[in-house]
Amino acid sequence: MMGTVQYGTTPIVYSVQFRTRRTLGIEVHPDRSVVVLAPAGIAPDVIRQRVLRRGAWITRQQRYFERFLPGRPAREGIAGETWSYLGRRHVLRIRRSDQPCVKLTRGELIVYLPDTTDRALVKRQLAAWYHAHTRKRFNAEVLAALEILRAHHPVRTPKLAYRTMLRRWGSCTAAGVLVLNPDLVQTPVMCIRYVILHELCHLVHHHHGKAFYNLLERVMPDWKRWKDRLERSV
Ligand SMILES: [Zn+2]
Numbered sequence: 001m002m003g004t005v006q007y008g009t010t011p012i013v014y015s016v017q018f019r020t021r022r023t024l025g026i027e028v029h030p031d032r033s034v035v036v037l038a039p040a041g042i043a044p045d046v047i048r049q050r051v052l053r054r055g056a057w058i059t060r061q062q063r064y065f066e067r068f069l070p071g072r073p074a075r076e077g078i079a080g081e082t083w084s085y086l087g088r089r090h091v092l093r094i095r096r097s098d099q100p101c102v103k104l105t106r107g108e109l110i111v112y113l114p115d116t117t118d119r120a121l122v123k124r125q126l127a128a129w130y131h132a133h134t135r136k137r138f139n140a141e142v143l144a145a146l147e148i149l150r151a152h153h154p155v156r157t158p159k160l161a162y163r164t165m166l167r168r169w170g171s172c173t174a175a176g177v178l179v180l181n182p183d184l185v186q187t188p189v190m191c192i193r194y195v196i197l198h199e200l201c202h203l204v205h206h207h208h209g210k211a212f213y214n215l216l217e218r219v220m221p222d223w224k225r226w227k228d229r230l231e232r233s234v
Contacts, residue, residue, distance in 0.1 A: 001015065001016040001018075001044070002014070002015050002016070003015075003016065003036075003044065003047065003048060003051070005048050005051050005052045005055070007052060007055030007056075007058070007059060008055070010055075010059055012034060012051055012052075012055060012058055012059070013033075013034065014026075014033075014034035014035065014036050014047075014051055015033070015034070015035055015036070016035075016036045016038050016047060017035060017036070017037055017038070018038055018039070018040045018042075019037050019038065019039065019040070020039075020040065021037065021038075021039050022039055023039070024036065024037065024038050024039065024042065024046075024047065024050055025037040025038075026050070026051065026054050026058065028058055028061035028062060028065065029065075030065045030166075030167060031065070032062045032065050032066065034051070034058055034062075036050070036051065060231055060232065061231075063231075063232070064231045064232075065167075075092075076119065076123070077092070077111075077119050077122035077123040077126060078092070078119070079092055079093055079094045080092065083109050083126070084186035084187075085104065085109070085130075085133070085185065085186060086137070086185065086186075086187070086188060086189055086192075087186070087187050087188030087189070087191065088107075089107075090104065090107055090108055090109040091107060091108050091109070092108075092109050092110075092111070092126075093108050093109070093110040093111070094110075094111050094113070094116045094122060095110055095111070095112050095116070096112070096113070096114065096115075096116050097112035097113065097114070098114055099112065100112060100113040100114065100121070100125060101125075102125050102126065102128075102129040109126075111125050111126060113125065130182070130185065131182075133185065134162070134182045134185040135162075137185060137189075137192070138160065138162075138180055138184075138185070138192070138196075139160070141189070141192050141193055141196050142158075142160060142178065142196055142200075144193070145193060145196040145197050145200055145219075146200065148197065148219050148220075149197065149200050149201070149203075149204075149219050152215065152218050152219055153204050153215065155200065155203045155204060156176065156203070158172070158176045158177060158178040158200070158203060159176065159177045159178065160177075160178050160180065161177050161178070161179045161180070162179070162180055162181075162182050163179050163180075163181065164181060164182060164183060165179075165181045168181060169181045169183075169184050169195045169230065170184070170195045170196065170198070170199045171199065172199040172200070172202035172203060174206060176203060178196070178199050178200065179199075180195070180196070180199075187229075187230055188226075188229060190226045190229070191226050191229055191230040193220070193226070194220060194223050194226035194227055194230065195230070197216065197219050197220050197223070198216060198223070198227075201215050201216045201219065
C-alpha cells in the first residue's frame with residue numbers, strides 16, 4: 001500500500017508494509033524511500049497522521065541521504081567551486097605562482113601553481129592539503145576527546161584509521177580501532193568532536209544501550225545538537 005502526505009511544501013510518499021507487530025515504525029532508506037511498518041488492520045488515516053507528525057525527521061533523513069545519491073555535482077577543482085572545511089564554505093580560487101601551495105583565507109581556498117590550467121595538479125594539491133589538515137585536526141580532536149572521556153572512564157588509546165564511507169562518519173571496532181571518515185573535516189569542529197566522542201564511548205560500551213547513552217550524555221551533554229547539525233550540514 002502506498003500513500004502521500006503533504007508536509008509543508010514537501011510531499012512525502014511512503015509505502016506501508018504490514019507486520020505482526022504492535023507499534024508503528026517509520027524507516028527512511030538511503031534511496032530516500034519512506035517505509036512504514038504497521039500492525040495489520042491499522043487505519044490508513046492513523047498511518048497518514050503519524051507520517052505527518054514525523055515529517056521533520058523524515059525530510060531531514062532524506063536530505064541527509066541525498067548527499068550520497070549519484071548526480072551530485074563532483075568538485076572538479078574549478079575556480080568558483082565551493083569547498084567546505086570545518087563547517088565553513090570557501091570559494092576555490094586558482095592563482096599563478098612558481099611555488100605551488102594552498103592557502104586558506106577568509107572565505108577563500110586559494111591554490112597557487114605555475115600553470116593555472118593544470119586541473120590535475122589543482123586537484124592533487126587540494127587532496128594533499130585536505131589530507132594533511134584532516135590528519136592534524138583529527139589527531140588533536142582524538143587526544144582532546146580521550147582526555148574528556150578519561151575523566152569519566154578509563155580507556156586505552158585506540159588506533160586511528162581513515163576510511164571514506166558512504167553512510168557513516170565513524171566506527172569503532174571491537175579490537176579498538178577508531179575509524180573516521182575524512183569527509184568529516186568538512187563539518188563544524190563540534191560535529192567532529194561529537195562523532196569522535198560517540199565512537200570512543202563504544203570502547204566502553206559496544207552497543208547503543210542505555211549505559212552507552214548515559215556515558216555519552218556525561219562526556220558531551222549537548223551531543224544531540226551536534227548530531228542534528230551534522231545531519232543538516234551535509
Ligand atoms: Zn554508535
